Amino acid sequence: MTLTPDVLRLLVAKALASRPDEMSCGECDARLDRFAEISLAGRDAADALPLVEEHLEGCPGCREEFEALMDVLRAAEREGQPWWRRLLARRG
Template sequence: MTADRDRNRNQLNALLGPAGPEIGCDDCFDLLDRYVDLEVAGGDADVQVPGMRAHLDGCPACAEEHDSLRALVEQSSR
């Protein structure tokens, strides 16, 4: 039952869109390096790049790009 409720909530949130500001894919591409660098450094990336988190939550393509870049940056900083 909980899984069904969570799935319904996720679907509803996807339809309603973000509650706050959201950037588009072009801005996401331009700002992604900065956002990931802030995340990896422990900074508050969501404050420094408003709207990025909302976009990543709603855009699978950009979220995949984020995850790949973050993994690369984390690996290279070891």
């Protein structure tokens, strides 16, 4: 294989497709409540935590967990029980 610019481009694209900073499910999970909190606050969670957003896009399991978390938080908001805000604030 000769390293023509085309081949190099291909290699770079391949390397980027499996980025080392990609998140594992555990790491995603650890940031999920923060991500949900930002979403609920009406801010751009994808912008604040792009790696979480990216992981959720590609991981149905974590996506499901996120949706479930959002359901719980939304229900608490509806019922005027923003207990989760205090919870998250305490955890920093």
